[in-house]
Amino acid sequence: MRDETLEQLLLKEANLVFKYLIKMGASKEDAEDIVQETLYKTIKNIDAIDGHNMRAWLFKVAINSYYSLYNKKKKQSTIAADHLQNLKMLTESTEDYCITEEKRKVIQKALDLLKPSYRELLIFKYVMELSYRDIANLLETSEEKVKVYLYRARNKFKEIWEGLNLE
Known part of the structure; x- marks a missing residue:
């Protein structure tokens, strides 16, 4: 039951992160990739993350990933x-x-x-x-x-x- 609740919480927060990334200018595909990577890192480090700061942690990881991707793409021709x-x-x-x-x-x-x-x-x-x-x-x-x-x-x-x- 606890895993199901954690899964629901992660999906809800991931959806919020996804919307934020789109608003920041990420493409749908990039936002999906960043959210997937963020969720992977979250699950991998779940024991080290304070449950009360889960949303903040998710946003920080996603935003850092977005900036890294943005800076990489900025250098490329579009x-x-x-x-x-x-x-x-x-x-x-x-x-x-x-x-x-x-x-x-x-x-x-x-x-x-x-x-x-x-x-x-x-x-x-x-x-x-x-x-x-x-x-x-x-x-x-x-x-x-x-x-x-x-x-x-x-x-x-x-x-x-x-x-x-x-x-």
């Missing part, structure tokens, strides 16, 4: 992505596509210019809609620190956003 964008453009109206794509690029550029910790906080709060308490638990810190850093992250994003829109 010609296939350009072809997919061209196909997508053919299926949508040109005007709608250009407006949507331009907004997405500006938002992504603003997020890319943020410190990774600020970007993560904004994704946790506004994309994944986690509460301050949930974010604090994930990051193993206090709710007050989360509020302060989110305030700073929002202000920095706003500053970058306004700078990008003036260019």
